[in-house]
Amino acid sequence: MTSTTTAFDTARAEGRAALIGYLPAGYPSVDGSIKALLTMVEAGCDAIEIGLPYSDPVMDGPTIQAAAQAALDAGVRTADVLKVVEAVAATGVPTLVMTYWNPIERYGVERWAADLAAAGGAGLITPDITPDHGGAWVEAADAHGLDKVFLVAPSSTDERVEMTAASSRGFVYAAAVMGVTGARDATSDLAGPLVRRVRAAGDVPVAVGIGVSNGDQAAEVAAYADGVIVGSAFVRCLLDHAGDEAAGLEALRALTTDLAQGVRRGAR
Amino acid sequence: MSQQTTRPAQRTKYDADERGYFGETWGGRFMPEALVAALDELTEAWQDAMADAAFVSEFERVLRDYAGIPSRLYHAERLSAKVGARVLLKREDLNHTGAHKIRNVMGQALLTKRMGKTRVIAETGAGQHGVASATAAAWFDLDCTVYMGAVDTRRQALNVARMQLLGAKVVPVESGSATLKDAINEALRDWVASVDHTAYLFGTAAGPHPFPSMVRDFCRGIGDEARAQCLEQYGVLPDAVAACVGGGSNAIGLFTAFLEDEGVEIHGFEPGGDGVETGRHAATIHAGEAGVLHGARTFVLQDEDGQTVESHSISAGLDYPGVGPQHSWLAAAGRATYTPVTDAEAMDAMAMLSRTEGIIPAIESAHAIAGALEVARRLGEEKGPDATVIINLSGRGDKDMGTAIEWFGLGDAEEGPEADLEQTERVTQQ
Numbered sequence: 001m002t003s004t005t006t007a008f009d010t011a012r013a014e015g016r017a018a019l020i021g022y023l024p025a026g027y028p029s030v031d032g033s034i035k036a037l038l039t040m041v042e043a044g045c046d047a048i049e050i051g052l053p054y055s056d057p058v059m060d061g062p063t064i065q066a067a068a069q070a071a072l073d074a075g076v077r078t079a080d081v082l083k084v085v086e087a088v089a090a091t092g093v094p095t096l097v098m099t100y101w102n103p104i105e106r107y108g109v110e111r112w113a114a115d116l117a118a119a120g121g122a123g124l125i126t127p128d129i130t131p132d133h134g135g136a137w138v139e140a141a142d143a144h145g146l147d148k149v150f151l152v153a154p155s156s157t158d159e160r161v162e163m164t165a166a167s168s169r170g171f172v173y174a175a176a177v178m179g180v181t182g183a184r185d186a187t188s189d190l191a192g193p194l195v196r197r198v199r200a201a202g203d204v205p206v207a208v209g210i211g212v213s214n215g216d217q218a219a220e221v222a223a224y225a226d227g228v229i230v231g232s233a234f235v236r237c238l239l240d241h242a243g244d245e246a247a248g249l250e251a252l253r254a255l256t257t258d259l260a261q262g263v264r265r266g267a268r
Numbered sequence: 269m270s271q272q273t274t275r276p277a278q279r280t281k282y283d284a285d286e287r288g289y290f291g292e293t294w295g296g297r298f299m300p301e302a303l304v305a306a307l308d309e310l311t312e313a314w315q316d317a318m319a320d321a322a323f324v325s326e327f328e329r330v331l332r333d334y335a336g337i338p339s340r341l342y343h344a345e346r347l348s349a350k351v352g353a354r355v356l357l358k359r360e361d362l363n364h365t366g367a368h369k370i371r372n373v374m375g376q377a378l379l380t381k382r383m384g385k386t387r388v389i390a391e392t393g394a395g396q397h398g399v400a401s402a403t404a405a406a407w408f409d410l411d412c413t414v415y416m417g418a419v420d421t422r423r424q425a426l427n428v429a430r431m432q433l434l435g436a437k438v439v440p441v442e443s444g445s446a447t448l449k450d451a452i453n454e455a456l457r458d459w460v461a462s463v464d465h466t467a468y469l470f471g472t473a474a475g476p477h478p479f480p481s482m483v484r485d486f487c488r489g490i491g492d493e494a495r496a497q498c499l500e501q502y503g504v505l506p507d508a509v510a511a512c513v514g515g516g517s518n519a520i521g522l523f524t525a526f527l528e529d530e531g532v533e534i535h536g537f538e539p540g541g542d543g544v545e546t547g548r549h550a551a552t553i554h555a556g557e558a559g560v561l562h563g564a565r566t567f568v569l570q571d572e573d574g575q576t577v578e579s580h581s582i583s584a585g586l587d588y589p590g591v592g593p594q595h596s597w598l599a600a601a602g603r604a605t606y607t608p609v610t611d612a613e614a615m616d617a618m619a620m621l622s623r624t625e626g627i628i629p630a631i632e633s634a635h636a637i638a639g640a641l642e643v644a645r646r647l648g649e650e651k652g653p654d655a656t657v658i659i660n661l662s663g664r665g666d667k668d669m670g671t672a673i674e675w676f677g678l679g680d681a682e683e684g685p686e687a688d689l690e691q692t693e694r695v696t697q698q
Binding site for chain 1: 287296297298299300301302303304305306443444449450453456457460461462463464559560561562563565568570572573574575576
């Protein structure tokens, strides 16, 4: 039992899905990203994903790429990400880091796991590590009691869905579409069957991400998933109000409120 | 000569294991789950095809009739006299489209057809792999999209036009540093969304399993042919083989046949740019550190935080901050030696080969020439004039004339070129 699964249990007890919000650390600045994430926590996110900006983010669409690149250009470092984790985790909300693999390997997998745990972080979401190639991370995560959130995709075979569900702790991240991160007009019809396949494979919670950007879409997904993950739409709030912190935070608060209402509307 | 272009050999200690790891550490598959099913499908199709005599024979027929392969192994007598050893050039520059890359794309496109996919995507730096991919797509009637860094589309307008003439769509990539590595990222993003009907024709022996081994298989004819040609023409194995290494497809294509010939020295020459000490280079093995880039654990040019660092080379085809994982393993295992060659040394070698043999090499290949002549000179001193060195002349230099004009001050008929023979002598006397 980790803080993340507790958050899912709480949401389930309330008859709703959990809302998980994403922003990259360091955009528009380290402090700015902390303020933004705290706003999302206050307005109703049940768990937080903090992106570790990386030079070669192959699973991210233009919105997240732009913010992550700006953070790198402003000089954000891996150690800064841990500062952001610490500030957000202090609220008591489960706080995960979403990261491509090389920065972790470079930092030192064991050292990273220890420092993440010390900062209060709940675990990692790893878009370019699958359980069958993630031995070092699995070992370090187990040693430090951290969540290991792996992804499944509509293209995953049943065998791989089972393997991934069995290897994940915290939740399983179900990619709703075949594609990279970014808001889409319609929710995916691939996500529902994928969630059912993960459910059949074990009792780890399943959260759906990629493409959800408003309360109505969140309600649709909440009807069949344990959690709804929103990233690009939050990032868009900050990008659209670059240079105007108050307006950016206000937009984040409004979007979080809309999404939090959405996950409560989804028929369970 | 023997046709062993693509026969899968028994797995040796230099090959990857079933999961794509070389030496248990290098390579692997660090990729989004969304692509794993496609990579598994590709692995199965590739292994199945390589075990199918009909596929192998069709691949050889296409290379022979369409691309002019096997390429010749040419005894460069004037060059040999200069260095005091027998220098043999593997003339991949004479292949259709002007480089070894036609082998890889024809192999992958043939596999694409076999798998029933209708569209191919590719990344390209200078445009050579893009042109080769567009060529293969035209020949096999496949829809083709090529991702190219926006910086490169501006630098290489001629190659953009060639791809377009061949029927490909060229997409400029503005993200990141807008160069080759970002073109790879963008092609991967396309592939995540299109994988059910699209094949990714990866341009080098890098990336996630099975690409390093599959591209190696399609390029290994270079070395298989050269080994047989050398034995047939001279009755001996070479004392050394040499190639330039960016991502490393031409090099691994040459090296593979010789890995178990323990008496044969294997030399890779990396782009040293302005000099490794300046930080402006692409000598990934020599100066990089182990990391994960584009799906494989390999040597990577990276900063303290594991962010990829931009590489620099006068040769766009070598300008990549990673390298094929099998090269990392060959370096770690001590089977091959990787040495940087600077821009200036490569350009000197380009001029020297042009004037000595009447062959204008690609700047990529000029790195191999520059480095290998040092090896040849040493071997000549140690073993006498029969010491034999095979250099992979991986491509021709037509595409590089813009760079040559600028570097040497050519093109003005009124004034002589600044690259006089004195300069070229310097190369051969170092």
